[in-house]
Amino acid sequence: MIEGDGIGREVVPEGLRVLEAAGRRYDIAFSWQHFDWSCQTYLKTGRMMPADGLDQLRGFDAIYLGAVGYPGVPDHVSLWGLLIPIRRAFQLYVNLRPVRLLRGVDSPVKGFPPGSIDLCVVRENNEGEYSEVGGRLYRNSDAELAVQETVFTRRGCDRIMRYAFDLARTRKRHVTSATKSNGIIHTMPFWDERFSVAAKEFPDIRTDQYHIDILAAHFVRHPDWFDVVVASNLFGDMLSDLSAAVVGSIGLAPSANINPERQYPSMFEPVHGSAPDIAGKGIANPIAQIWSGAMMLQHLRESTAARAVENAVEKVLARPDIHTPDLGGKASTRDVGDAVAHEISAASEP
Ligand SMILES: NC(=O)c1ccc[n+]([C@@H]2O[C@H](COP(=O)([O-])OP(=O)(O)OC[C@H]3O[C@@H](n4cnc5c(N)ncnc54)[C@H](O)[C@@H]3O)[C@@H](O)[C@H]2O)c1
Numbered sequence: 001m002i003e004g005d006g007i008g009r010e011v012v013p014e015g016l017r018v019l020e021a022a023g024r025r026y027d028i029a030f031s032w033q034h035f036d037w038s039c040q041t042y043l044k045t046g047r048m049m050p051a052d053g054l055d056q057l058r059g060f061d062a063i064y065l066g067a068v069g070y071p072g073v074p075d076h077v078s079l080w081g082l083l084i085p086i087r088r089a090f091q092l093y094v095n096l097r098p099v100r101l102l103r104g105v106d107s108p109v110k111g112f113p114p115g116s117i118d119l120c121v122v123r124e125n126n127e128g129e130y131s132e133v134g135g136r137l138y139r140n141s142d143a144e145l146a147v148q149e150t151v152f153t154r155r156g157c158d159r160i161m162r163y164a165f166d167l168a169r170t171r172k173r174h175v176t177s178a179t180k181s182n183g184i185i186h187t188m189p190f191w192d193e194r195f196s197v198a199a200k201e202f203p204d205i206r207t208d209q210y211h212i213d214i215l216a217a218h219f220v221r222h223p224d225w226f227d228v229v230v231a232s233n234l235f236g237d238m239l240s241d242l243s244a245a246v247v248g249s250i251g252l253a254p255s256a257n258i259n260p261e262r263q264y265p266s267m268f269e270p271v272h273g274s275a276p277d278i279a280g281k282g283i284a285n286p287i288a289q290i291w292s293g294a295m296m297l298q299h300l301r302e303s304t305a306a307r308a309v310e311n312a313v314e315k316v317l318a319r320p321d322i323h324t325p326d327l328g329g330k331a332s333t334r335d336v337g338d339a340v341a342h343e344i345s346a347a348s349e350p
Pocket residue numbers: 007011066067068069070071075079083250251252269270271272273274275276277278283284285286288326
């Protein structure tokens with residue numbers, strides 16, 4: 001467990017409270033190890049995590065993360081010092097981000113009843129636009145330039161697309177690809193080619209593809225069109241914040257960084273960051289963190305407990321008196337964690 005920075009330190013304890021309640025209710029004994037790796041650690045030691053940090057994590061079943069990043073440490077330092085090395089070293093090439101409009105939550109997009117928006121963004125999590133290939137030249141002169149390369153591999157595209165198609169088989173059998181092959185002339189046509197190869201392997205799945213610009217518009221106007229949306233690292237990142245806003249708040253959006261082969265620990269964290277603007281006030285919405293815990297239970301093959309956490313989240317969200325300020329309410333982070341934990345303890349026999 002890595003709380004990280006900012007509201008990570010406030011929402012992770014609520015996630016643990018809920019997981020422990022689920023553990024008591026469904027007979028799961030958790031053993032947690034706390035790693036105090038954060039921007040504060042960086043300011044003290046010059047590193048976000050120790051040099052052998054990845055080795056320390058390697059033997060665990062799963063990693064439960066809050067968020068990293070805080071003013072005073074450049075964001076690329078905090079992200080590339082902890083989150084991205086974990087995602088890459090452990091081949092967490094799937095970033096799964098479910099999006100659901102739940103009862104009791106007021107969406108800024110009108111006319112969609114609860115349940116009518118239910119999609120999953122499957123974001124490629126190991127390559128793409130987030131690459132270390134590139135550099136800077138002629139610093140501090142008029143000729144200064146920066147080059148950043150995008151890296152798409154056949155292996156990287158094929159495995160994320162297959163994951164998306166397999167996932168669609170458990171859902172509404174529809175996969176949408178996010179592309180931009182009109183403007184980005186090498187990598188994105190390659191992405192489209194690999195998508196059509198994957199689609200041929202799954203003839204029972206309906207497919208479509210949109211350029212990212214109009215896809216973003218459709219996410220707002222027609223979020224009910226989508227089931228599984230497969231996207232590159234950058235596009236998937238942006239679509240998941242957008243879709244989180246469409247269903248009410250970034251504070252509701254969970255995510256799982258998955259190594260499907262289970263060779264390494266997978267990592268579960270909310271989509272949101274450390275929110276320095278509200279950190280320390282006790283008002284962050286812990287639902288994204290709690291729901292990420294449910295995804296962790298699912299991955300650990302504790303599906304009954306996972307479903308119980310999701311049901312409890314749905315019940316609590318249906319009550320506006322337990323909404324945090326991001327949803328227009330007055331409840332605290334702790335109030336929401338307590339309410340979800342209470343629902344789990346009170347749940348009837350599975
Ligand atoms: N996975 C991660 O660790 C991760 C992800 C994104 C951003 N970050 C880092 O977090 C820091 C802040 O980034 P940002 O401001 O772009 O994004 P952010 O997600 O932290 O915050 C964006 C906005 O959403 C609000 N918000 C976020 N989570 C919320 C919650 N649970 N409840 C209520 N409101 C919530 C914030 O108050 C803020 O107004 C940066 O250092 C960034 O690099 C880390």
